[in-house]
Amino acid sequence: MQRTLSIIKPDAVARNLLGAICVRFEQAGLAIVAARMMHLTREQAEGFYAIHRERPFFKDLVEFMRSGPILVLILEGDEAVRKNREIMGATNPAEALAGTIRHDYAETIDANAVHGSDAPETAQQEIEFFFEQDEIFSRN
Ligand code: RTP
Ligand code: MG
Numbered sequence: 001m002q003r004t005l006s007i008i009k010p011d012a013v014a015r016n017l018l019g020a021i022c023v024r025f026e027q028a029g030l031a032i033v034a035a036r037m038m039h040l041t042r043e044q045a046e047g048f049y050a051i052h053r054e055r056p057f058f059k060d061l062v063e064f065m066r067s068g069p070i071l072v073l074i075l076e077g078d079e080a081v082r083k084n085r086e087i088m089g090a091t092n093p094a095e096a097l098a099g100t101i102r103h104d105y106a107e108t109i110d111a112n113a114v115h116g117s118d119a120p121e122t123a124q125q126e127i128e129f130f131f132e133q134d135e136i137f138s139r140n
Helices: 010-014 018-025 042-048 056-064 080-088 103-105 120-130
Strands: 001-010 031-038 071-079 115-117
Touching: 001 018, 001 080, 001 120, 010 018, 010 056, 010 071, 018 031, 018 071, 018 080, 018 103, 042 056, 042 120, 071 080, 080 103, 080 115, 080 120
Parallel strands: none
Antiparallel strands: 001 071, 001 115, 031 071
16 A cells, blocks of 8 residues: 655646546545645745756746645555556646546646656655645545
């Protein structure tokens, strides 16, 4: 059993896709064990994406992530990190496989509907960034 962090990004929240995206997680066998809707401050957005600080797209990424409310989730299940990345699809929706969230719902590489942790270690860090232990409701 593994946990991963998912964010439904401002573009998907604005387009009323919360339900459609959460269904994908549950149908893939991932349980939502924590949820928090919030509007990131600049400090929070910069902190969360600190690993990308030197990248040319950093400023746009931070602005986009603060452009509206997001839904932050912890997903739990077998191989949660890998499974979530698989159902999200490629970063650039134009390259995402049919049937993935980004193929079906995302519009651009910036407004790409969802975030998902890229490894178990980063999942742990990202979960701690947003949640206290008593906000997590494991199914196990
Ligand atoms: P995420 O972290 O949001 O789950 O996405 P990812 O792993 O698929 O992609 P990553 O390389 O971690 O990049 C983080 C986010 O930055 C934006 N990005 N823009 N313009 C660009 O070339 C570019 N590259 C990345 C995307 O919104 C990506 O989700
Ligand atoms: Mg990433």
